[in-house]
Ligand SMILES: Nc1ncnc2c1ncn2[C@@H]1O[C@H](COP(=O)(O)OP(=O)(O)O)[C@@H](O)[C@H]1O
């Protein structure tokens with residue numbers, strides 16, 4: 212039986228493998244190839260070596276600025292989203308009335324798509340700023356914090372649900388043992404709760420990290436990079452390079468490859484670092 | 493080292509559900525007290541109230557002579573061993589045991605000394621750097637004990653600590669726990685649903701049912717003088733036989749009559765209590781399986797209240813054999829030496845030792861004579 216199945220392995224695996232190759236592997240490899248060419252379409256490409264990469268970093272400061280802005284935004288978002296989500300999860304796992312209602316309400320922003328969310332917050336923030344006679348494009352600072360607030364609003368509920376699951380998985384008698392052992396609320400938090408929800412922390416930081424780093428729709432809808440290109444994040448910069456300037460497709464492609472490498476490195480590093488601290492039960 | 497006093501303790505989880513109505517209990521200093529009873533009778537609840545993990549709805553709890561109703565668990569000078577052990581999975585055995593000492597800000601050398609001393613007693617020295625998941629059930633159980641020991645509390649609280657171990661290990665740990673109690677010279681309060689554990693380890697046993705204490709006494713007294721039918725049935729295996737019988741009186745002598753039998757009550761029972769009230773009424777005769785004697789045994793004894801038990805089933809246990817049958821319509825178990833030549837299908841002639849028998853009130857279940 213087992214042997215028979217093995218013989219048919221290619222038949223069963225082929226459709227998925229083909230789909231994976233067509234939708235992901237081939238475009239990916241071609242994308243890397245195109246980043247070394249000057250091209251307009253996939254068939255009309257001339258090899259230019261690493262020229263695109265040099266251009267990306269040296270022709271103007273856009274890419275470096277976008278990278279720096281993205282990094283700042285990501286660091287602030289990852290910390291704020293996770294700290295607030297964890298705090299809310301702690302609150303909503305206490306035995307009190309109405310926790311289910313709060314959980315649902317906090318989760319709801321997640322159901323709204325990025326572009327819509329961007330425009331909603333654009334309206335909100337501009338509505339408030341109009342009292343002071345400015346709008347969100349007045350200063351890069353406004354754009355930055357606007358993005359952070361919006362990101363928090365969107366992601367906190369989702370992360371909170373993951374943290375709630377993690378916290379509820381901690382056996383109650385562990386907490387009781389800690390209370391008998393003399394651990395106060397702070398010690399219990401740092402010595403018991405946080406180590407015990409390390410798997411959730413790994414997942415949540417990973418999700419917030421990649422989501423913040425790759426942010427595009429909301430960035431486009433909220434500030435579109437204004438003022439100037441000061442609030443332009445990596446993905447938006449790549450988009451603008453690719454479609455904004457004739458003949459810069461190759462450069463855009465090169466930026467995308469660099470972007471991919473950064474995201475991959477961050478993901479692996481982060482999984483490795485937090486994974487080491489996880490409790491294996 | 494401290495006594496524990498429960499005065500009119502009441503526990504309700506919600507308005508309509510009272511788990512414990514009114515519980516009074518005195519646990520002496522250095523005593524090994526075991527709370528036993530069927531599952532759901534409120535043993536853990538009682539223990540957790542002593543620990544401070546469960547709020548007390550009414551009454552007073554004293555540890556030593558201090559009222560601790562509103563004292564936090566950590567300030568009650570107690571340690572608890574949980575059924576699940578509740579070891580901190582992300583900490584090594586050493587850190588698990590040192591955790592409470594660290595919270596008390598003891599010196600590192602002092603912590604080190606105490607942890608190693610406990611590890612030595614519990615034979616855990618070579619596992620100190622392991623995480624709990626890399627230990628066997630028995631080792632985890634000892635870590636849980638060690639974690640309690642290092643704190644040198646005045647009271648040890650243990651909630652079914654042996655129920656996750658296999659039978660052999662459980663028997664071993666019973667002896668070890670008993671020894672540990674003697675060495676530590678502290679008060680132990682131990683919860684179990686297993687009467688064997690209670691009988692083998694306790695100085696005194698509390699038998700509970702539905703949140704009500706049925707009897708508090710030494711294992712010996714519980715076995716010999718159960719105060720009601722529930723205690724009589726709960727303590728001892730196989731369970732005591734209960735046979736409905738009519739109490740008859742004739743010229744100053746009393747008899748229990750059931751099926752075709754009419755057995756005189758021994759003087760002990762007659763003297764203990766005026767039985768006139770029960771004369772002519774149905775009472776419950778309680779006879780432990782081991783108080784039936786096979787032929788080889790009873791020939792040596794003077795008393796011969798012979799019962800003829802048609803044996804439906806004979807269960808060989810090694811030194812003993814359990815005989816199952818019915819007298820009238822009542823199922824009866826007898827436990828006799830396996831040397832007796834009895835097999836299923838036989839009718840065994842068994843002598844009933846009335847000196848060891850009990851009489852219970854049919855209606856209330858209380859012992860008439862014990
Ligand atoms: N947190 C709780 N909420 C409501 N009822 C409870 C709770 N804990 C225990 N009970 C009830 O209290 C009774 C006694 O429970 P427990 O003390 O755990 O029994 P046991 O003797 O088996 O240890 C049970 O009927 C149980 O259903």
Ligand SMILES: [Mg+2]
Pocket residue numbers: 535536537
């Ligand atoms: Mg229990």
